[in-house]
Amino acid sequence: MPPLPWSKPTSVDAGPADAAGLAAVAGPAxxxxxxxxxxxxxxxxxxxxxxxxxxxxxxxxxxxxxxxxxxxxxxxxxxxxxxxxxxxxxxxxxxxxxxxxxxxxxxxxxxxxxxxxxxxxxxxxxxxxxxxxxxxxxxxxxxxxxxxxxxxxxxxxxxxxxxxxxxxxxxxxxxxxxxxxxxxxxxxxxxxxxxxxxxxxxxxxSAFPLASADLPAPLPGQPGDTGGMLYGLNPASNGIVWWDRWAQHNANSVVLARSGAGKSYFVKLDVLRSLADGVHVAVIDPDNEYIRLADAVGGATITLGAGGVRLNPLDIPPGDRRPQARTHRALFLHTLIAVLLGHQPPPSERAALDKAINDAYDRAGISNDPDTWRRPAPLLRDVAVALTDQRTDAADTLAARLTPWTTGSFRDLFDGPTTTVPSGQLVCWSTRHLADELRAPGMLLALDAIWREVDTPAVRCAQTPRRLVVVDEAWTLLRDGEGARFLSRLAKSARKRRAGLAVITQDVGDLLGSELGQVVIANAATQVLLRQAPQAIDVIADVFGLTAGEARVLLSAGRGEGLLISGTHRVGFQAVASPQEHRLCIGDLEVPDDE
Structure with a gap:
């Protein structure tokens, strides 16, 4: 009988290495x-x-x-x-x-x-x-x-x-x-x-099914988790729900909940415990919920819309030496202007815009040579001037439509070089002071500034800290096509850059009702569902494959109670915090330590 295709000839004088390998496969030492x-x-x-x-x-x-x-x-x-x-x-x-x-x-x-x-x-x-x-x-x-x-x-x-x-x-x-x-x-x-x-x-x-309400323990022969953080306690078994987002296929997460379900409290706990784990966190904060938390832990706060705070979307990161860095900035400006206008401009206006962006960079003396990128970058109004200089109907129309953000009422955010460079382990980007017309563009600018820091190849190495990008009230971006597209690209690319994207929203329809929102969910290995509204529970149950019992749990869940889902793993939890964490998460920093 000939040997099987996968068989290996054996020898009576097999060496110690072969014997050790057989012992390692057959059982313990x-x-x-x-x-x-x-x-x-x-x-x-x-x-x-x-x-x-x-x-x-x-x-x-x-x-x-x-x-x-x-x-x-x-x-x-x-x-x-x-x-x-x-x-x-x-x-x-x-x-x-x-x-x-x-x-x-x-x-x-x-x-x-x-x-x-x-x-x-x-x-x-x-x-x-x-x-x-x-x-x-x-x-x-x-x-x-x-x-x-x-x-x-x-x-x-x-x-x-x-x-x-x-x-x-x-x-x-x-x-x-x-x-x-x-x-x-x-x-x-x-x-x-x-x-x-x-x-x-x-x-x-009555003993079946042989299932546990807790997350599975490591299989025999596999090491236990060395990282992760406490998510809470399991109400069904009183066990501990310990989860490591960085040990999953990607570090992205989504948190869906109705208003008042405790999602901000849970996310603040996640941020605090991530900081203790050495993770660098950047938060997009539309309602100033994280400012006092950032102050308490020594973080930095950038208040978009405040006097003298500006972000120049045409800035090239100083550490980025890639030849296509200028092209990336031009492409982002296309996305930003589409968000400013509320839709993608027609092809003739996009062509005029692309030419104007290149002309503005050339006039500032910035070419595709990385040595020229240290020069001051052009501003949005320089792009508008370059549009006017083309003297075409499409360019003039687009320049006129950009007037509110170049010379009009909304110019303060773009009218000058970047004034604030984010730094520190926790950076909070506040967009509450922005007008409603600038809320989505402001969030997009903040995300772009965060992404430029994450994506700079000069600092990407084995010692690069893990980074978590938290986008609270993400429906502001998701309701806009270009903003949702930018968010979906972040969700796909974060894993390769040792980063994770956390999307939090209470408007479930904006996330689940679009293909780009579905992409964000599909690329989130960690999914957290807190209390849901009856009007949205059917859609959520269909998207996440919830059982009837799980859907009832989410309808009646108390504040801070929810369901953690990751692939085939799902477990209920109740968020718990230490007294100090609780004071930080509710914003009451004046309570004495001995109370």
Whole structure:
């Protein structure tokens, strides 16, 4: 027989490297067997046997064990009994119980309530089996506890036994049989302990589905999470919801909630804990909700719309040495002017604008040579002058339409060189002082300034800090086509630059009702849903694949309660904060520390 395509010829004198590789694949490096525990590789395990069960169980009675906050293998062996064997065993059991009852009655003893209940249950079960409504199974339930040290193992075993006792389950350690117990809990389908209990179909079915309300623990052989932050507590299991956005496929996130659901509180907690984790955070703040937080932690605040605060969209980043950097600035100005005008200009005006941008750069002495980029960049009014100089109908029309932002009432934001250069671990861009006509362009300018800092290749290296860009009330940009397109490009490109984009909005329709909004959601590995309005719940349930129960939870969720979704993982949580975090998140910084 020829060798299989994937087989590898073996040699009797295989070297130490081959033997080590085989051992690494086949199992741990070594096992130390003791009466009460096993040392498996670098960790310790202990196996518990469930020897006693309650008379009655409710639905999902294994959930407390499955949701235990630690590494615990819950293994169930189920072997069906043939109807003939089941009937014979029931007859013997009923005869034994009936003889006990008659012996007590003959001797004048009081009846044993437990024996009476057992006899009645046996009679009822025999009737269901005879009618084909139920079957009997031999069931073995074993618990394998894992820990990194012996002290941790003793504590974990005690905790697991206490959890089992709360379910009226009696457990016994597999003393002197720990090796058999450990192999029994491996996926080998071999029960080396053989301690079984007969159960009927209903008792087994009530243990399923074998699912946990908490996030899954790392698989055996995989290291635990070294990063992440506390999102809150799981109301269903009282477990901890610990999540690391940077360990996912991308660090993007979306937070959807109705007004008053606690989304700003949750995002402020996320920002605070990200800062503690060394992440650099930039926040687009339309309502001045983050200014006091930034002041408290030593962050910087840039108030767009205030006197003397200007941003020049034609600035080329000083550290960007790419030959196409000037072209990127020109393309962004096309996007900005489309947002200013509320729509994309016609082709003739776009052609005139492109020529005017290049003429403005040439007049300022800035070419495609990076050595010229240190010169002062042209302004938006210089582009308008270049449009007028073309003396064409399309250029004159576009220059006239740009008048409010070049020489008119809205010129203050663009009328001069950039006055503020963002720096620091937390930068808050406030757009509250901007007029409504400038709110979307202001957010776009802020995002562009943030992106220029993230995208500068001169500072991108292994030591580059992780950056989180938070866009609060993102509906302001999403309702505009060009703004939504810019946001979707950020969502796609952030991962390659060690950055994450967090989009927060209460206007769910603007996010879910457009293709670009769907792109933002599709590129967010972390999705957080807080309380939703009844008018939007059907759309949200369809987009996120919510069950009817999850939809009801979101309709009745309290403030700060929500659902964390990431791929196939989903878990409910209640945001929790320390007293100091709470004071920072609600903006009350005057409360004494001892209160």
């Amino acid at each position: 070594g096992i130390e067997n003791t009466p009460r525990y096993l040392r498996v590789g670098d960790g310790y395990t202990a196996t518990l046997i469930v020897t006693g069960y309650p008379a009655e169980v409710g639905p999902a009675w294994l959930d407390p064990l499955l949701a235990w906050p630690g590494r615990l293998d819950v293994v169930v062996y189920i072997d069906p009994l043939t109807p003939q064997t089941a009937a014979a065993q029931l007859r013997k059991q009923r005869a034994r119980l009936e003889s006990t009852r008659r012996a007590d009655a003959d001797k004048g003893r009081l009846t044993d309530p437990a024996a009476d209940a057992a006899a009645d249950d046996a009679a009822e079960l025999a009737d269901r089996i005879a009618r084909g409504h139920s079957k009997l199974f031999r069931v073995g339930l074993y618990l394998c506890v894992h820990a990194t040290t012996l002290d941790d193992l003793d504590e974990a075993v005690a905790h697991v036994r206490a959890t089992a006792a709360s379910l009226l389950l009696d457990t016994q350690p597999a003393t002197w049989r720990q090796l058999q117990g450990w192999t029994t809990t491996l996926p080998l389908a071999t029960d080396g302990l053989g301690l079984r209990r007969v159960m009927d179909t209903d008792a087994i079915a």
